[in-house]
Amino acid sequence: MENHYNPKDVEAKWQSFWQEQQTFRASEDRSKKKYYLLEMFPYPSGRIHMGHVRNYAIGDVAARFKRMQGFNVLHPMGWDAFGMPAENAAIEHGTHPAKWTYENIDSMRRQLEKIGLSYDWKREFATCDADYYRWEQLVFLKMFEKGLAYKKGSSVNWCDDCQTVLANEQVEDGCCWRCHNPVEQKELEQWFFKITDYADELLECADNLSGWPERVLAMQRNWIGKSYGCEIVFTVADSSQQIKVFTTRPDTLFGATFMSLAPEHPLVETLVTEEQRAAVSQFMEEVAGQDKTARISGDLEKKGVFTGSYCLNPLTGQKIPVFLANFVLMDYGTGAVMAVPAHDQRDFEFARKYGLSLQVVIQPEGEDFVAEQLTEAYTGSGVLVNSGQFDGLDNEAAKEKIAEYLDSRGEGRKTVNYRLRDWGVSRQRYWGTPIPIIYCDSCGAVPVPEKDLPVKLPMDVELTGEGGSPLAKHQEFMQVACPKCGQPARRESDTFDTFVESSWYFARYACPDYQDGPLDKTAANYWLPVDQYIGGIEHAVMHLLYARFYTKILRDLGMIDVDEPFTNLLTQGMVCKETQRCSEHGWLYPEQVVDGKCVLCQRPVSFGRTEKMSKSKKNVIDPNQLIEQYGADTARLFSLFAAPPEKDLEWNEQGVEGCSRFLSRVWRAVSDNLDAIAAADMATEVSGEAAELKRKIHQTIKKVSEDIDGRFHFNTAIAAVMELVNAIYAFKSTANNPGIMREALETVVRLLNPFVPHICEELWQQLGHTDGIEAAGWRAGMTRRWLPMK
RNA sequence: GCGAGAGUGGCGGAAUUGGUAGACGCGCUGGUCUUAGGAACCAGUGUCUUUCGACGUGGGGGUUCGAGUCCCCCCUCUCGCACCA
Numbered sequence: 001m002e003n004h005y006n007p008k009d010v011e012a013k014w015q016s017f018w019q020e021q022q023t024f025r026a027s028e029d030r031s032k033k034k035y036y037l038l039e040m041f042p043y044p045s046g047r048i049h050m051g052h053v054r055n056y057a058i059g060d061v062a063a064r065f066k067r068m069q070g071f072n073v074l075h076p077m078g079w080d081a082f083g084m085p086a087e088n089a090a091i092e093h094g095t096h097p098a099k100w101t102y103e104n105i106d107s108m109r110r111q112l113e114k115i116g117l118s119y120d121w122k123r124e125f126a127t128c129d130a131d132y133y134r135w136e137q138l139v140f141l142k143m144f145e146k147g148l149a150y151k152k153g154s155s156v157n158w159c160d161d162c163q164t165v166l167a168n169e170q171v172e173d174g175c176c177w178r179c180h181n182p183v184e185q186k187e188l189e190q191w192f193f194k195i196t197d198y199a200d201e202l203l204e205c206a207d208n209l210s211g212w213p214e215r216v217l218a219m220q221r222n223w224i225g226k227s228y229g230c231e232i233v234f235t236v237a238d239s240s241q242q243i244k245v246f247t248t249r250p251d252t253l254f255g256a257t258f259m260s261l262a263p264e265h266p267l268v269e270t271l272v273t274e275e276q277r278a279a280v281s282q283f284m285e286e287v288a289g290q291d292k293t294a295r296i297s298g299d300l301e302k303k304g305v306f307t308g309s310y311c312l313n314p315l316t317g318q319k320i321p322v323f324l325a326n327f328v329l330m331d332y333g334t335g336a337v338m339a340v341p342a343h344d345q346r347d348f349e350f351a352r353k354y355g356l357s358l359q360v361v362i363q364p365e366g367e368d369f370v371a372e373q374l375t376e377a378y379t380g381s382g383v384l385v386n387s388g389q390f391d392g393l394d395n396e397a398a399k400e401k402i403a404e405y406l407d408s409r410g411e412g413r414k415t416v417n418y419r420l421r422d423w424g425v426s427r428q429r430y431w432g433t434p435i436p437i438i439y440c441d442s443c444g445a446v447p448v449p450e451k452d453l454p455v456k457l458p459m460d461v462e463l464t465g466e467g468g469s470p471l472a473k474h475q476e477f478m479q480v481a482c483p484k485c486g487q488p489a490r491r492e493s494d495t496f497d498t499f500v501e502s503s504w505y506f507a508r509y510a511c512p513d514y515q516d517g518p519l520d521k522t523a524a525n526y527w528l529p530v531d532q533y534i535g536g537i538e539h540a541v542m543h544l545l546y547a548r549f550y551t552k553i554l555r556d557l558g559m560i561d562v563d564e565p566f567t568n569l570l571t572q573g574m575v576c577k578e579t580q581r582c583s584e585h586g587w588l589y590p591e592q593v594v595d596g597k598c599v600l601c602q603r604p605v606s607f608g609r610t611e612k613m614s615k616s617k618k619n620v621i622d623p624n625q626l627i628e629q630y631g632a633d634t635a636r637l638f639s640l641f642a643a644p645p646e647k648d649l650e651w652n653e654q655g656v657e658g659c660s661r662f663l664s665r666v667w668r669a670v671s672d673n674l675d676a677i678a679a680a681d682m683a684t685e686v687s688g689e690a691a692e693l694k695r696k697i698h699q700t701i702k703k704v705s706e707d708i709d710g711r712f713h714f715n716t717a718i719a720a721v722m723e724l725v726n727a728i729y730a731f732k733s734t735a736n737n738p739g740i741m742r743e744a745l746e747t748v749v750r751l752l753n754p755f756v757p758h759i760c761e762e763l764w765q766q767l768g769h770t771d772g773i774e775a776a777g778w779r780a781g782m783t784r785r786w787l788p789m790k
Numbered sequence: 791g792c793g794a795g796a797g798u799g800g801c802g803g804a805a806u807u808g809g810u811a812g813a814c815g816c817g818c819u820g821g822u823c824u825u826a827g828g829a830a831c832c833a834g835u836g837u838c839u840u841u842c843g844a845c846g847u848g849g850g851g852g853u854u855c856g857a858g859u860c861c862c863c864c865c866u867c868u869c870g871c872a873c874c875a
Contacts, residue, residue, distance in 0.1 A: 213794090213795095214794065214795085215793090215794050215795065215869075215870075216794095217794095218793055218794050218870080218871095219793085219794080219869095219870055219871075221793085222792085222793065222794095222870075222871055222872090223870095223871080225871090225874070227874075227875090229875085245875080246874095246875070247875060248874090248875070249875080260875085300873075302873075325873095326873090327873040327875095328873085328875075329873080329874075329875090332874050332875075333874075333875060334875095336875090337875045338875080339875090340875095344875070345873090346873055346875080347875085417874085417875090419871095419874065537869085537870090540870080541870090541871095641802095641814085641815075642802060642803085642815085642816095643802070643803075644803085647803090649802090650801090650802065652801085652802070652816070654815095654816055654817070655802070655815070655816060657816085658815055658816055659815085661829095661830095662815085664830095665830095668830090706806075707806095711806080713804095713806095715802090715803070715804085715814080715815090716803090716804065716805095716813080716814080718814080718815090719803090719804075719813065719814035719815075720813090720814080721814095722813095722814055722815075723813075723814070726814090729831085
């Protein structure tokens, strides 16, 4: 047989067809309903990996499906191009980050093109283009004007390996999210975005994001960490100084028998008495010596030290000792905790350790707690006792009453507290967006005038990797006249966190060439919000929270009219593969294992676990090789068929073979029947076997449509088409029913098109159609009479 | 500890609202065609049982004519957060 399936030729043919025809260009066609589909854009590392293939294949199914359904689909692609790897590569190989980045972009674009993704490449941009970041600088100036961007000195997370500051969201288990080095604390002046102003709105809107996985919303809620409580003022004994605490349990205030401060609390210095100074210093040294990871890892013993000072319980008037405690955190609440040992487990342990007194103030029904006999704190509900005028109240009611009472005496007020901190955006790195600020000795921090934007990143910079902002050493860049007074001044040498760029790129795709501002409001309002966003779960509280925040900023600056950037979110699982390990030689490549033994030492190999593909585990499949061997359609099909999109996908070579076999089967089904159905017309009356096939055809159309649309059950959609193909092979009366066979074949080709577009375009053409397959549409066209062949 | 989710054949996974559990694929078994088969096609493949049949969705109870699915209790695993006051 002559007509064999040759993926390489077919794919090259249709990829150039799409390019020539500009099949996937999008415009603001208001006669159709818009559908904005977006996958998280990649960092241009230079090589695509299977995670990219899966992510973009998932998105491409939705894009092609929606287009066939008649939607006006926007499906853009670009590059998250600023960041550390470019700088590191520059230091290592002596190339310039810009050269490295743009070369990688070219190479990755070529690799992506081989997958046959239906992007509107005309809208492509890289975030390191001055045409992009200039608008980010402009937005910053507007934020600065409104007080939403500000500079302050504070203790910040420092990664010594990356030589830069990190936002709280970028610290995982006390380590840098990128390089996993332990993070230190450092006192630095930094720029911040006031995300805390939006904490409530970010929380409230989360309740309406019904198209988001609950898991992601829960993580964001947790991260924002809103808790209702009370701020209470304790006056220091024999002093006018005051210590503020935040508590969610004002009902236990009568049981507060001591006070715990964070070792970093600003009042520590003035509270420490002469007798206690030595003990406190020793304690402080001990705390400072503990590295942050150990402190975070949990089971740290509760320790503290008496300051020598006392403060007054505002309700009892009792003098209570002020301690420093290692478990009190300066960056949560006020850095001071009123300790109620009878009703808080940590305070209980602390009190027992240091012989401090306990007072029971909550008594549940049927119990009679006595302070001396408690073996653990009672944290449940009950009725107030030992609480003066509040005795007998239910503790929930008492929270209100005591808060009101304190408020009336100016000693406290109801308040809410958030775990969320403002977003620190300064980075002491070169390859990023320069922060458009000028420091003048007489005028202070002066914004760069809008007309002087962009503040371009200079290209002739020396990168040594020895620390300090590289831009600070660039005299020409740094020296500038103050825009206000004209005196010599210096530029800000820090750059933005690269998460700032990714916080609004989705909006810029609506108008990538717009020259009069960050966004063409008409275009942005037409396309936004993104109808379907697809990407990894790892950005649940970084990118996805920042992008929501930034969208609200752009809205409040009057640049767009949407509240939320992404209506529906799909978090796809990782691509995993079995690892193999030798006790002597570590991780092994598959070809280093023969008969379950290590080829280097003949020791038996331990059956590795299935883990995320990574170079270090030697379990990576290179998509380029895969495409070379099987073709892009097979690579796409496997990554869509082997698991539902949101689950982890286990790589399986035989599964890939199976998908390749299926495509050959589809190809053969068409070519074997081409002659028989050449003159076929639609069969209106069918019976017996033909009627059964007809039913199967239409059941499959329904099933595939429902599985793709909104549910993203691609694996079952593909399974349904496989069933139809099986039915085609089982169908024996084509000679009598050429029409029904044609209908069956055309249905298969059309239903598979979103998944494996190259082979489908080709077969569609072989079936006698001259327009591209997307023009045929999805459902309406399915039952329509086909065009006669030639 | 708090929050989210998951436990189904040898494996990946189906079963939209309670209605034939195991679709589809991989693997495996047998067959056809072949010089050959690691191609293609056909048949079979949850477990136990010679058969009839019985049993089967982590374990235990319950609701129901009917439960993988709903309710209660327990076990295990994954992910996220965590001295959060």
